Amino acid sequence: xxxxxxxxxxxxxxxxxxxxxxxxxxxxxxxxxxxxxxxxxxxxxxxxxxxxxxxxxxxxxxxxxxxxxxxxxxxxxxxxxxxxxxxxxxxxxxxxxxxxxxxxxxxxxxxxxxxxxxxxxxxxxxx
Amino acid sequence: xxxxxxxxxxxxxxxxxxxxxxxxxxxxxxxxxxxxxxxxxxxxxxxxxxxxxxxxxxxxxxxxxxxxxxxxxxxxxxxxxxxxxxxxxxxxxxxxxxxxxxxxxxxxxxxxxxxxxxxxxxxxxxx
DNA sequence: TTTACATATTCCCATATAGGACTATAATGT
DNA sequence: ACATTATAGTCCTATATGGGAATATGTAAA
Numbered sequence: 001x002x003x004x005x006x007x008x009x010x011x012x013x014x015x016x017x018x019x020x021x022x023x024x025x026x027x028x029x030x031x032x033x034x035x036x037x038x039x040x041x042x043x044x045x046x047x048x049x050x051x052x053x054x055x056x057x058x059x060x061x062x063x064x065x066x067x068x069x070x071x072x073x074x075x076x077x078x079x080x081x082x083x084x085x086x087x088x089x090x091x092x093x094x095x096x097x098x099x100x101x102x103x104x105x106x107x108x109x110x111x112x113x114x115x116x117x118x119x120x121x122x123x124x125x126x127x
Numbered sequence: 128x129x130x131x132x133x134x135x136x137x138x139x140x141x142x143x144x145x146x147x148x149x150x151x152x153x154x155x156x157x158x159x160x161x162x163x164x165x166x167x168x169x170x171x172x173x174x175x176x177x178x179x180x181x182x183x184x185x186x187x188x189x190x191x192x193x194x195x196x197x198x199x200x201x202x203x204x205x206x207x208x209x210x211x212x213x214x215x216x217x218x219x220x221x222x223x224x225x226x227x228x229x230x231x232x233x234x235x236x237x238x239x240x241x242x243x244x245x246x247x248x249x250x251x252x253x254x
Numbered sequence: 255t256t257t258a259c260a261t262a263t264t265c266c267c268a269t270a271t272a273g274g275a276c277t278a279t280a281a282t283g284t
Numbered sequence: 285a286c287a288t289t290a291t292a293g294t295c296c297t298a299t300a301t302g303g304g305a306a307t308a309t310g311t312a313a314a
Contacts, residue, residue, distance in 0.1 A: 008270065018145035019134060019272085023215070030219055037291060050273065052292055071281040071290045079222035086220060088150070089213040092157055095206035134272090135300070146302085164261060177303065179262055198260045198311040256314080263308065270301080278293070284286085 013084050016061040021046065022054050026077060029064065034076035036069070136184050140211050143188040148173065149181050153204060156191065161203035163196070 008015065017023050021044070028043055029035060037055065041048045055075060058064040063081040067074040136142045144150050148171070155170055156162055164182065168175045182202060185191040190208040194201040 012147075014141075014147075014150070015145045018142045020139075020141075021272095023141070026219075030222065038289095041291095047274075048291070049275080049293090052290095053272075056292075068281095073291060077219070077222055079219060082216060082219045083223050085212070086216045089209060089216065092153070092204070092206060092209045093213060095157065095204055096210050136302095148302095165259095174304070175261070176263085176305080180302075183262075195311095200261060258311100258313075260311080261309080263306105265306080266304095268301105268303100271299085273298100274296090276294080276296105279291085281288100281290080283288075 010057055010060040013061050013063055013081050014088075016057055016063055017085065019054065019057075021050075022058055025051075025054060025058065026063065026082070029075060029077045034067070034074050036072040036074050038072065040075070137187040140188050140190055140208050141215075143184055143190060144212065146181065146184075148177070149185055152178070152181055152185065153190065153209070156202060156204045161194070161201050163199040163201050165199065167202070 010016070017026070024044065025040060028040065035043070037048070037051060040055075041051050044051060055064065058075075059066060061081060063078055064075045065078045067076065134142055136146065144153070151171065152167060155167060162170075164175070164178060167182075168178050171178060182191065185202075186193060188208065190205055191202050192205045194203065
């Protein structure tokens with residue numbers, strides 16, 4: 001059979017955002033609403049060829065959408081596909097929430113003990 | 128001289144979770160707390176070699192931690208590094224929230240204005 | 255020690271990049 | 285029609301995989 005090297009970057013959003021430059025593009029699009037390719041080229045300082053190819057990947061995955069405006073292509077984020085990533089990491093949120101909550105509780109307990117022995121007016125832990 | 132092929136999977140969390148099987152491992156670890164490699168091998172149905180290698184990537188990136196127990200290695204999630212991904216996608220959340228339609232409309236209006244201007248360099252959005 | 259078990263690592267290799275340079279396509283202007 | 289601009293796509297190539305098999309390392313039991 002064929003050996004698999006790795007999944008295509010165009011296969012899903014996770015692969016698409018694995019590339020720092022592509023994340024950068026998404027950040028710019030999110031910050032400024034929508035941008036033409038030429039603008040992105042200027043902002044990023046990368047060759048047009050590279051920018052277009054990264055946009056191509058993001059487009060194939062569906063995380064950006066294009067709007068033809070004359071000879072320009074204006075890109076904007078199609079948030080629905082980014083939501084895929086969000087929905088995946090979200091459940092893990094409780095893992096560090098738990099951790100932080102435990103640390104906070106511990107700190108507050110210690111603060112209360114110290115308050116009892118030394119400083120009666122302090123009752124709040126570090127936020 | 129040096130041509131870059133692609134970023135290493137071990138360079139950051141985004142690359143690490145780009146692989147479906149690695150995401151699957153993280154899901155299992157999150158669901159069941161902590162698991163030995165052998166258990167993961169059984170649950171996943173993949174060769175031990177493959178599982179170990181994927182765990183190696185996740186380990187190097189720091190998204191999992193190991194605990195030696197006898198001749199077993201028990202893996203658990205180190206949530207702090209997953210938070211990196213969460214923190215990155217979170218700002219995009221507003222794009223698919225109830226603001227979605229409004230933002231989209233605004234973006235398209237701005238895009239149309241940009242398309243009318245000749246020089247992409249002079250587009251400095253009001254920050 | 256020897257044996258058995260649990261994991262990690264090494265070797266080989268087909269393949270998917272990502273970048274640079276160049277080219278093709280499409281829309282607009284003269 | 286021809287030139288110009290904006291962007292996409294193609295060709296080439298060094299490199300980083302990821303899988304399978306085999307092997308090494310480490311740990312505990314007989």
